[in-house]
Structures are given as C-alpha cells and as structure tokens.
Amino acid sequence: MALAARMDGTIINADAMQCYRELRVLTARPSQADEAAVPHALYGVRAAAEPANAAWWRDAALEVLARTKNPILCGGSGMYLSALLNGIAEIPDIRPLARAEARTLLASIGPEAMHRELLELDPGTAEKLHPTDSQRIARAWEVWRSTGRGLAWWQKQPAAPLQGWDARMILLDPPRPDLREAIVGRFGAMLAAGAVEEVRALLALRLDPDLPLLRAHGVPELGAYLKGEISLAEATAKAVQVTSQYTKRQATWFRHQKLVGNSALHIIHARIDDSTQFSESFLTNLVNFISASG
Numbered sequence: 070m071a072l073a074a075r076m077d078g079t080i081i082n083a084d085a086m087q088c089y090r091e092l093r094v095l096t097a098r099p100s101q102a103d104e105a106a107v108p109h110a111l112y113g114v115r116a117a118a119e120p121a122n123a124a125w126w127r128d129a130a131l132e133v134l135a136r137t138k139n140p141i142l143c144g145g146s147g148m149y150l151s152a153l154l155n156g157i158a159e160i161p162d163i164r165p166l167a168r169a170e171a172r173t174l175l176a177s178i179g180p181e182a183m184h185r186e187l188l189e190l191d192p193g194t195a196e197k198l199h200p201t202d203s204q205r206i207a208r209a210w211e212v213w214r215s216t217g218r219g220l221a222w223w224q225k226q227p228a229a230p231l232q233g234w235d236a237r238m239i240l241l242d243p244p245r246p247d248l249r250e251a252i253v254g255r256f257g258a259m260l261a262a263g264a265v266e267e268v269r270a271l272l273a274l275r276l277d278p279d280l281p282l283l284r285a286h287g288v289p290e291l292g293a294y295l296k297g298e299i300s301l302a303e304a305t306a307k308a309v310q311v312t313s314q315y316t317k318r319q320a321t322w323f324r325h326q327k328l329v330g331n332s333a334l335h336i337i338h339a340r341i342d343d344s345t346q347f348s349e350s351f352l353t354n355l356v357n358f359i360s361a362s363g
Contacts, residue, residue, distance in 0.1 A: 071352055072141055073107040076359070079137045081130055082111040083153075084144030086285045088121045089113065091271050095264045095287045097255070110137075117271065117282040120204070123152035134234070147322050154236055156228030160212060160220070167214035171207040180206050191219035203279045237359045240323055240336045252312050256287065256305060265291055265301075286312045 073080050082088060086096040090113035093100075098112050110133045115121050126149045134140055142150065175183055180203035187195040187209055194209045212220045243251070256264075268291040276283060283289075287308040294304040335358050 070103060070107050072355060072359070073139075075352060075356055076139045076141075078139035078141045079108040079110055079133065081133050081137070081140050081142045082109070082144055083126075083130075083142045083146055083149050085121060085126075085146040085149060086282065087112055087144065088115050088126065089117050089282045090115065091117045091274075092267050092282060092285060092288070094259050094262045094267050095291075096285060097259070117274065117280055118276055120281050123148050124157055127152045127157055140234075145319050145323075147319065154231050156230050158223045158226045158228050160223045161216050163211050164215045167211040170214060171211040174210065175203055175207050179203075183207070183210065187213075191221070193221035194219040197221065204281070237361075238335065239355065239358070242320055242323075242336050245317075248316060249309075249313055252316070253309055256309055256312070259287070260301075260305070265295070268292055269295055286315065 070080065072078060080099075084096070086092070087098045088111060089096070092098075093113065099109055103109070104112065111126070111129055114129070130142070130149075130153050142153070144150075181200045183203075184195060184198060184200040184206050187198075187206060191209060191213045194213070195206075198205050198209065200206075209220045212218070212223065216223070264287060268288055271282070271288065272292055272295065290299075290304040290308040290311070293299045294301050299307075335355075
C-alpha cells in the first residue's frame with residue numbers, strides 16, 4: 070500500500086485464495102478501508118462455487134494491466150505469476166463428454182483409484198499430482214480424454230511471455246523462526262476477527278468439498294472444530310502447521326523459478342516488522358529498485 074501510494078500504483082491480487090469473496094478474514098484479504106485507501110484489483114471477485122485457475126487469472130490480470138500505469142502484483146501464488154509473466158499453454162477446449170466421464174469416474178472409484186489409472190495413461194502428469202487431489206486429477210483426466218495428450222505435455226508447449234512490461238521481483242524471505250512466529254500471531258488475529266464464523270457460513274453453503282476455497286488453509290481445520298471432531302486449540306495448531314509447511318514449499322519454489330527472462334530480483338531476508346516496513350529509507354530503496362531500468 071505504501072508503494073502504491075508513492076508510485077500512483079494499483080495493487081493486483083496474485084493470491085489464488087484472495088480471489089474469492091467468502092473468506093476475507095481467513096485469506097487475509099485487504100480490508101474495505103485498505104481497498105478504499107489505494108486502488109486494488111482482483112480481490113474477492115469470484116464466488117467459492119466458481120473455481121479459479123491460472124488461465125482465468127492471467128486473462129483477468131491482463132485486463133487490469135491494460136488500464137494500469139504502475140501495477141503492483143502482490144501475492145505468493147507462484148503458478149499464477151508464472152502464467153502471467155511466462156505465458157501459459159493454450160489447451161484446447163474440453164469436450165463435455167470427457168468432463169462428464171471424469172466426474173462420473175471420480176464419484177464411482179474415488180481420487181486415489183483414479184490417480185492410479187492416470188499413472189498408467191498419463192504418468193508425466195500423474196506423478197506431479199497428490200493421489201487425493203481430486204480436482205486436479207479430474208482435470209488431468211478430462212484433458213487427456215479430450216486431446217489425446219497429457220496435461221504435462223501441454224504445459225511444456227511454447228507460450229508467449231508477457232510483452233511490454235519490465236518486471237521487478239521482490240521476494241520477502243524472512244528467517245524461518247520469525248515466519249513461524251508471524252503465522253501463529255496472524256492465525257490468532259484471524260480467530261479474533263471472526264474466522265470461525267466465516268468458515269461456518271461457508272460450510273452452510275454445502276458446496277463441493279473439492280472446490281479450492283474449501284481447501285484453503287484453516288478451512289478444513291476449523292471445519293473439523295465446528296463438527297466437534299477436534300478442539301479449537303487442535304484446529305489452530307494444525308492450521309499453523311499446514312501454513313508453515315506451505316510457506317516452506319513456497320519459498321523453495323520461488324528460489325528455483327525463473328519467473329521472467331532476466332528481470333531483476335530483490336530478496337529481503339530480514340524480518341519485515343512495523344519499524345522496517347514503513348521507514349522512509351526502506352521505502353525509498355524499494356522505489357529506486359523498482360524504477361531502475363533493466
């Protein structure tokens with residue numbers, strides 16, 4: 070927000086879960102006051118029943134870029150950022166019969182058995198999928214049945230990178246103990262701000278449990294608490310654990326990705342606390358880095 074105010078920029082959401090409108094608190098979406106203070110885009114724009122993906126987000130982000138002078142993409146969904154900056158494979162339209170077959174098979178034999186079959190038919194894709202990830206398994210199945218090619222094959226096809234923009238990447242990579250402490254503190258703040266009530270309202274919609282938002286960090290854990298299966302303390306501990314595990318995988322992914330050409334990357338290893346985040350010198354250094362020509 071400080072960068073956007075200084076640079077007359079627009080903050081564009083690049084977090085897969087913050088695209089949805091039902092969980093403002095649990096996905097740490099900007100508050101209404103934040104959104105009113107500086108321009109924001111692509112926050113809370115989809116219903117939980119409408120699953121988002123990298124292709125949809127890329128198209129939506131490109132529309133925002135077309136009318137934005139200084140876009141500031143903010144969020145850690147690496148596949149979304151890669152899709153925008155590096156391009157994404159154009160997969161042919163899925164045939165309705167293939168989609169229906171995938172859904173029927175998933176319902177009849179379950180994701181793990183379907184995953185085993187996919188390993189025989191499209192091992193390159195199946196090996197990258199968790200055996201219980203029903204949504205991605207079904208997606209891989211319908212792509213293979215529709216096109217005769219596996220999803221992994223399509224993803225390797227040449228794609229057009231983003232044109233007309235010079236990206237400057239800023240990676241926040243604080244020490245692990247500090248990050249763990251921050252995750253614990255943030256989840257406690259979420260609980261105090263009404264996260265349990267949010268999850269209660271989401272579950273009351275009786276949506277498909279395989280939808281992305283139903284698997285957002287904290288939803289399965291607080292859902293189990295609401296069903297009386299575990300205590301709130303246990304739910305909190307599990308949510309903190311899965312979030313910590315995710316941030317570790319996330320950090321590893323970003324360190325090994327080449328997101329766009331040879332664009333400059335600025336890594337901040339220090340903990341970003343209030344005194345650092347809003348210091349004038351810190352902000353000026355970031356502005357200078359962003360403004361520097363490649």
